[in-house]
Amino acid sequence: MEKQIRCTKCSKITSVTGNPGDEIIVTCPSCGAKGKIKFEGEKEFNPSDKLVIFKNVSKKYKDVLAVNNASFEIKKGEIFGYIGPNGAGKTTTIKMMVGLLNKTSGELYINGYQMPDEKEKAHKFIGYLPQQVAFQQWRTLNHALTTFGKLSGMEKNSIQPRIDELLTILNLKEYKFRKVGKLSGGTIQKAGIVQALMHNPDLLILDEPLNGLDPESRYQVKQILRDLSKKGTTVFFSSHILSDVQDVATKICIIDWGKIIKIGTMDQLKYEFSKQNQIELVLAKKADIFHEIKKIEGVESIIERSPQKYLINVGKNVDADEITNTIIKTLMKNKCRIRSISPTSPSLDEVYQYYLRRGVKN
Amino acid sequence: MSLQLIFYDELKGFYKSKVMIALWIIFPAIALLIHYISSLYTDGAISVSSTVSLIVSTIGGLVASIMLTVSIIHEKDARVYDLFLIRPIKRWHILISKFFAVFICVTVAGLLALSLGILSDYLLQNELILDIVLPGIIDSFIITISIIGISCSFGVLIGVISPSVVVGVIIIIFIGQYVEIIPLLPIIFEIENSVGFVVLLGVMVTVILMILSIFAFNRKQF
Secondary structure, three states, X not given: OEEEEEOOOOOOEEEEEOOOOOEEEEXXXXXXXXXXXXXXXXXXXXXXXXXXXXXXXXXXXXXXXXXXXXXXXXEOOOEEEEEOOOOOOHHHHHHHHHOOOOOOEEEEEEOOEEOOOOHHHHHHHEEEEOOOOOOOOOOEHHHHHHHHHHHOOOOHHHHHHHHHHHHHHOOOHHHOOOEHHHOOHHHHHHHHHHHHHOOOOOEEEEEOOOOOOOHHHHHHHHHHHHHHHXXXXXXXXXXXXXXXXXXXXXXXXXXXXXXXXXXXXXXHHXXXXXXXXEEEEEEOOOOOOXXXXXXXXXXXXXXXXXXXXXXXXXXXXXXXXHHHHHHHHHHHHOOOOEEEEEEOOOOHHHHHHHHHHHHHHO | OHHHXXXXXXXXXXXXXXXXXXXXXXXXXXHHHHHHHHHHHHOOOOOHHHHHHHHHHHHHHHHHHHHHHHHHHHHHHOOXXXXXXXXXXXXXXXXXXXXXXXXXXXXXXXXXXXXXXXXXXXXXXXXXXXXXXXXXXXXHHHHHHHHHHHHHHHHHHHXXXXXXXXXHHHHHHHHHHHHHHXXXXXXXXXXXXXXXXXXXXXXXXXXXXXXXXXXXXXXXXX
């Protein structure tokens, strides 16, 4: 929306544009005087497809910088895997997202609402599973879930069917009327997932959701996350179990010492890693090619893994595609029959270790 | 809506708790025991209801503040509040609900004990003594309710700011005993309407302590 304002000093009329609810500092183009202008009305919902926006967010606890200048965006429907070693700053990031902790600096938006100032509005869209799930011990599981359903604004008649549906999916039906104090750790963790999913939130924030779950439950939870993502729910989850992240996440963010080291899809992370690492070569017949390949510029070493299988280490700044081409030409020239040649596909574990080491060096 | 819901839940939690059940039995039991012992020396000059009133006013406030402090610190440490605070509710709803739940439970426990005392007096003694004793007991109970109010709000404040249960309970026991001085203030300052003065002071102190608790809780990082 556009607004015409008159400078109180020089009376020059200037037009200013902004969104409802915005407060803008305006400088008069004529005399340079500054003033504040507020656009009337409620702030509109975020029309963009970005549900979470982190802009240079930092969190400091006394002398410790738990999150250092973190910037990232999460689009609607993404499953955002947040990985890092213990104490990397994962839980602090999550607590800032849900408004349990205030950021020290930077800007953080959830569905267009600035945190923590507009957290009450943002909370309507959030489902949260803390790292340490706890309910009041005297409640039964059904009582606890009913209360959270009501507090999340669910319709009274839709609460019980939803509880039954989720308890059935997670095999918790038999615990429905048991006191929370009598439930095992794994069951409480699953109950925590149920309370986070109860009100069908747009954004699901899960802090180590698969901790303490048996393999069957892990599979079920991962399946639920995939299904929710297909329906348009955005999922943010932290973990240090890399295989779980690899299975579910559509985007991965690596954090260490409070600093975001790398963000990208699994393929993007792997590509950069493999591009700067190794090429696997399989020949149809054993051949003495060490000498010839070593001559190629960019090749650092060659390892014979088995009689026909070789691992070629290339320099970090070499274009892997180009060097692969040169290797193929050299092999053809030497009349070697190639069965396969490709940059090695690293596991997430290798990628993770690579980026962590690189992050520490930087 | 959320305030009403949390309040009913807290009330349900407290009145069903073992502490409250014990309290409902302990209040009259201690009173009857003390009355029995004292009657051996005073030849039954002190009525049961007076003894009950004394017991309720002495330990009622202390029990209320300890219950609240322990409950809040324990739930804070266990991270129970995380699941409440990420929902669209006001933080102060949690504290106000807890305050009124315990205040009502302890007051009702005291009232029950007092009713039993009055009933005992009615059965054991004649109506005349009851007529003399009853107005004093009612005044004393009104003062006791004010003390319970102050104690509850003090318990909430210590629960919010204290780092551990042990520290919280020590503070409650150490400072809480001075709350018992409040009923004596009208005598010290020679105020005629002692009940009115204590009630007014009770409401004012309770409101101030609750505002401080809410301020501290709102600023708290979880």
